[in-house]
Amino acid sequence: MAQPMPPMLTDELPDVFPISAAESAADQQDVLSVLEQLKAMDATLALFYAEGMAPIYGQIQTIRDASLSLEILDQMALPNVVDQQALHCLTRLSGQQLRFDTRFIGYDESAPGSLCIRLEMPCSFSYLQRRGAFRLDLIPRRPVSCFLSVKGDEIEISVADVSLGGVGLLGVIPGVALVPGLILKGARVELSSGNCLIVDLEVRSQADYFLKNGIKTIRTGTQFKALSPRDAQTLMRYINRVATQQS
Structure with a gap:
């Protein structure tokens, strides 16, 4: 039996279905307008198929x-999509989260050098009422490390989870108040795959967090400020690969 998706505490794309939604845009002209805006801003769309x-x-x-x-950014994940009839698409536009349902039609061979699929035109969009992104909860054998520069010293801080939106940091940094709005510049995020990201992180939230041994600590939710393509x-590839292996 598939494990349910973990709840998301950061800020990009919602994680599970069903999600309560407000009014839907059903007019075809409205749908086309939304799609054109998403295309113009190179918005990332998340396809959920199960x-x-x-x-x-x-x-x-x-x-x-x-x-x-739709150009698939992680080509290794494509075989999981092509046999699915109903697909759920989630994205974000002007601070609002949108959902629409679609179907896989076939491959688009008109874009050489990239892997694209054709999807059925949606009839409507739903405006979602909750925030969140798919979060990969980390397990001890697949750790992610985060190193921060503090007063000229590099300090390692534990990572609870990682998503396309940001990372969840565990614990406190002596002498640094991790308050919402604080920018942590030049953070080095090392993935267990051996890849390394140099990013700026913005502190978004803090909450109590209980480790598996029952000890209480603090989880600081951070958002990537400008993640390069x-x-x-x-x-994306790291999250997809590890999530598949953990399921």
Whole structure:
């Protein structure tokens, strides 16, 4: 039996279905307008095809009358999508989270050098009422390390989880108040795959966190300030691979 997706504490794309939604945009012209905006801003879309599985990420390349073409950013994950009929797509636009349902039609061979799939044109969008992104909860044998520069010294801080939106840090840093809005510049995030990301992190939230041994600590939710496309693709592949292995 597939394990349910973990709840997300950060800020990018929602994690599980069903999610309560507000009014839907059903007018076809409204749908096209939303899709054009997502395409223009190179927004990342997360495709969910089964509960308990990590999302597959892509970006809109072309929009036609009855379909749209989506470039898959992690080509290794594509075989999991092509046999699925119903797909759920989640994204973000102007601070609002959007969901639409679609179906896989086939491959789009009009974009040489990239791997694109064609999806059925959605009939409506739902505006989601909760925040969140798929979060990969880390286990001891697959740790992620985060190193911060504090007053000229490099300090390692434990990582509870990682997502396309940011990382969850555990514990406190002596002499540093991790208050919302604080920017942690030049943080080095080392993945267990051997890849390393140099990023700026913005502190978004803090909450009590209980370790498996019952000890209480603090979890600090942080958001990537400007993740490069290359780093985003590296992180997507890492999350997809580890989530699949853990399921």
